[in-house]
Amino acid sequence: MLKVRVIPCMLFNGFSLVKTIQFGTMRNLGSPIQAAHVYNSRNVDELVFIDLKATEEHREPLYDVIHEVIGECFMPLAIGGGIHSLDVIQRLLSIGADKVIINSEALTHPEFIERAARKFGSQCIVVSIDVKRNGRRFMVMDKRGATTTRHEAVPWAQEMHKRGAGELFVTSVDQDGSMAGYDIDLINAVVSEVSIPVIASGGAGKVQDIIDVIKKGHADAAALASMFHYSGHTANSIKQRMAAAGIPVRIVGP
Amino acid sequence: MTTSKSVVIIDYGLGNVASASKAFAKLGASVKISRDKNDINTATHLVLPGVGAFGEGIRLLEESGVIPMITERALRQKIPFLGICLGMQLLASTGNEFGVHRGLNWLPGTVDELSGTHIRLPHVGWNEIMIQKKGVLLQGLADRNFYFVHSFVFNCTDPGAVIATCGYGDGFVAVVEKGNIFGTQFHPEKSQVSGLTVLKNFLSYA
Numbered sequence: 001m002l003k004v005r006v007i008p009c010m011l012f013n014g015f016s017l018v019k020t021i022q023f024g025t026m027r028n029l030g031s032p033i034q035a036a037h038v039y040n041s042r043n044v045d046e047l048v049f050i051d052l053k054a055t056e057e058h059r060e061p062l063y064d065v066i067h068e069v070i071g072e073c074f075m076p077l078a079i080g081g082g083i084h085s086l087d088v089i090q091r092l093l094s095i096g097a098d099k100v101i102i103n104s105e106a107l108t109h110p111e112f113i114e115r116a117a118r119k120f121g122s123q124c125i126v127v128s129i130d131v132k133r134n135g136r137r138f139m140v141m142d143k144r145g146a147t148t149t150r151h152e153a154v155p156w157a158q159e160m161h162k163r164g165a166g167e168l169f170v171t172s173v174d175q176d177g178s179m180a181g182y183d184i185d186l187i188n189a190v191v192s193e194v195s196i197p198v199i200a201s202g203g204a205g206k207v208q209d210i211i212d213v214i215k216k217g218h219a220d221a222a223a224l225a226s227m228f229h230y231s232g233h234t235a236n237s238i239k240q241r242m243a244a245a246g247i248p249v250r251i252v253g254p
Numbered sequence: 255m256t257t258s259k260s261v262v263i264i265d266y267g268l269g270n271v272a273s274a275s276k277a278f279a280k281l282g283a284s285v286k287i288s289r290d291k292n293d294i295n296t297a298t299h300l301v302l303p304g305v306g307a308f309g310e311g312i313r314l315l316e317e318s319g320v321i322p323m324i325t326e327r328a329l330r331q332k333i334p335f336l337g338i339c340l341g342m343q344l345l346a347s348t349g350n351e352f353g354v355h356r357g358l359n360w361l362p363g364t365v366d367e368l369s370g371t372h373i374r375l376p377h378v379g380w381n382e383i384m385i386q387k388k389g390v391l392l393q394g395l396a397d398r399n400f401y402f403v404h405s406f407v408f409n410c411t412d413p414g415a416v417i418a419t420c421g422y423g424d425g426f427v428a429v430v431e432k433g434n435i436f437g438t439q440f441h442p443e444k445s446q447v448s449g450l451t452v453l454k455n456f457l458s459y460a
Binding site: 001002003004005040043045046070071074075076093094095096097098099120121122123124166167195196197220221250252 | 270271272273276277280305306307373374375376377378379380381382396397399401403404405421422441443444445446447448449450
């Protein structure tokens, strides 16, 4: 049976890993290379690395840092931040990234997703969607949550699927860093309307939050950032609890 | 692992060659990513990586000019050859992804979209393989979960070559072996300890 993935999410500001709360307030969490080394030794399912500042600072991803992070990983790695051309994707894949995560460029040039999927295959094109509630509507946000777009999450997810995205990484801006649980309604709404895998992000604070977003939200994977840093949990300790709740997970030592 | 193993990862413009290279290096093999005739002719092991679509894969492989060389080495000189993901699918007779394309035809069968009702595609993540018969690659596994990312599968019509299957959708072939020709639909280079075991078994085959 296909396992539900638990994915540590490394947020990078150009210098170090950081924690965010509702996409603001950053706290320094140290070296991404060291963190990748630890995650690899703990046999995590997959890693996500997002450079939060690349697009804002109009620069390309920091290939040297990413290359070192990849050097630590014998598991799949998805890289996001600053991906605005096919050349950047080519370069990231050539240094060993398995997938790229695209956000802003999909909003400004949705056809970019088609070109990327055609060239590199849908399996490596992940579209990231940041969402904020506005009343009962789920609005897609741009500029790291600062700007509301005209898109609503579900039709936008469907469009990205249709244009060739292989996976969706859906983050609730409201829940980000809150450790108060995922936005289950949001995840469920997206999962119901697309047939590609959906990774839920934003809000995990305890194991039950993950269990809920899988069981009630039907996410294919759960991304966590803060929880690993502040709860003392490891991927395996989380997955043991998930297994006890009847969720198929991959548990390997150590 | 001895350092006498010399792996060439065939460079035809597709596939996560950096990861495959890193995994073989970790196992102590010398590794080259190359399409050079001399490299291919002196390799002890050949690896065909690949992600993406079948048609594009076979086109790039043809353009790279390596097909006569790898055919000579794998089919006539019988050195160990491993196809990974799309690299395994390219071993098939025919691929039916975005049109009908001829494959290498080293193993009989077609490459078709993974079938099944209400399944999400691509099939992404860790899934357990079911071992169908004793082979070389799957010896000594501590865990049978491997990392997959694909939408198409190799419907291999030589039942003797199917070593393992996987139960997603209607099920599909996960590992093939026929003499010195090996293929995995999953990514051993991304499957941590289990994956490294598979690659080690491949290196040990001579």
